[in-house]
Amino acid sequence: MEMFLSSRVYPIIFMIVWGVFGIFAGMMLLRLIFNYSDPNPFGKVGRFGFKVRKATEKWVYPAARFLASYGVNTRPAPLLTLFIALVITYFAMQIVGNTFYVIDGLTAGVIMGSPKIFIGFVLYGLLSVLVLFIFIRFIASWFVFTQRTFLGFVQRVTDPILIPVRRLIPPVGMFDLSAMIVLILIGLLQSLVLRLFVS
Secondary structure (H helix, E strand, O other): OOOHHHHHHHHHHHHHHHHHHHHHHHHHHHHHHHHHHOOOOOOHHHHHHHHHHHHHHHHHHHHHHHHHHOOOOOOOHHHHHHHHHHHHHHHHHHHHHHHHHHHHHHHHHHHOOOHHHHHHHHHHHHHHHHHHHHHHHHHHHHOOOOOOOHHHHHHHHHHHHHHHHHHHOOOEOOEOOHHHHHHHHHHHHHHHHHHHHHO
């Protein structure tokens, strides 16, 4: 079964996205160094540091504000920004890879005239959308949900799955393990779907 998008297009996108992330990571590490070294603002290094701060401010400011709200020193804010960017980039690439995989699978199902393969990839795709929604909910957990927004829709879709698991495994302090358990279960379901319909 030829996987054109997964085998040819995805590696190119993968290299581009992680290359951009590498540049971003370099900027964040430079910002972190300048946060702690505080060089002479009138020297060459100081002027370069000012340019780095100016270029990265819009990315670092939300993390600095978050740390400040808990009374924590804001100097490590670039590290928090970098960690969040790493998580988002990783999951974004997983989502892109899954999307390409599903498109390739559906195309193969149609070309081969196999309803079984087609149905398998439809189910796999629906489970992937559910994973995406849980990830969006995790990222947006700091915001207030309203019923008329997209986040409100995400909440309505994921609540019937997350709430029963949360009752069985209540949050430990600020850590809510229910989403992680659900993601593991969905991953097992996806493997089962591929085994039953595609293999």
